[in-house]
Amino acid sequence: MNDARLRRDVPPEPLFFGEGEGTMLFFENDYGEGAHPKILEKLWETNREKLPGYGADRYTASAREKIRAAVGAPEADVFFLAGGTQINRTVIAAMLAPWEGVVAADTGHISVHEAGAVERTGHKVLTLPGRGGKLDAGGLEDFVRRFAADENREHMVFPGMVYLSQPTEYGTTYTAGELTALAGICRAAGMRLYLDGARLGYALAAEPSLTLADYARLCDAFSIGGTKVGCLCGEAAVFPSGAPPHFLNTVKREGALAAKGRLAGIQFDVLFTDGLYGEIGRDAVRQADRVRAALDRLGYRQLVRTNANQIFPVLTREEYERLSRRVSLAFWERLDGGDVAVRAATSWATEEADVDALIALLEEEKRR
Secondary structure (H helix, E strand, O other): OOHHHHOOOOOOOOOOOOOOOOOOEEOOOOOOOOOOHHHHHHHHHOOOOOOOOOOOOHHHHHHHHHHHHHHOOOOOEEEEEOOHHHHHHHHHHHHOOOOEEEEEEOOOHHHHOOOOOOHHHOOOEEEEOEEOOEEOHHHHHHHHHHHHHOOOHHHOOEEEEEEEEOOOOOOOOOOHHHHHHHHHHHHHHOOEEEEEOOOHHHHHHHOOOOOHHHHHHHOOEEEEEOOOOOOOOOEEEEEOOOOOOOHHHHHHHOOOOOOOOHHHHHHHHHHOOOOHHHHHHHHHHHHHHHHHHHHHHHOOEEOOOOOOOEEOEEEOHHHHHHHOOOEEOEEEEEOOOOOEEEEEEOOOOOOHHHHHHHHHHHHHHHOO
């Protein structure tokens, strides 16, 4: 069932997009398709090979080395897990002491869209107000100062880590200056900095002031997403200066160690060959830019200004209902006055013709 059915703020019919699957335009998410053809080719090519389990195969070893080279951290520890919630939960739990929690924006993914997965490990998510989905350095610094001055802090959850996602839940990206400022606050306060990179490939294209090497330099740990950037499934956890002790045991204990580790290894080995990861990100962001430009030209409002592969148009109730019969988008929220914010996402599989058709539908709405 589409989880939009369970949202109290979803308008009545249509409850969710997707009726007539296969015939509608699809912009609902960036993981609705299978996998990039080059990945499928390699999986088929290696399908009958007999390889060691649990990521001890040569393809996984090759993928690790390619990621180390790409992030400029030859001593980094790299682990492959199946999904985004799984990697967030496992990394955060492994890096925090039992009395510590993780600071995140109130709109952060671990705060709102992971069903309490982090809290289930015994670590509280400490939320701060976000701005356009982003955690603000000034707000974080003030929080740290107030916590240190609180005479009751020994009775409180200590902030041991800061969680960011790049791009954010609202499709915005941190600049090099913003990330550097947040990293500086973390280091001064003795907190770790973890960056959720489920869509990092799109952020690399959208925010050229930051490279993979910058993320390795500024973060204590970060993930490189595959599920939303061309893989069937899979995320890479990168620890530039080394993983916490017994991290593989933690992965196993969390039920996250795949016997067929080759699946993630092969996919990431392909992603980091001949610049494919960057190519996927650039193509998707280019198509998203075309949608953003059309929305501006046609006079549509956008809930938040984004620069990566997610766009958040604001539609009238009537526009929402008509478009829902012809294009699959993700419901986001209902606004005061009855307007509806939706999310459109591009991916490795978004074709020029798909965007042309979406723009034509948006133009048709404005001619009514």
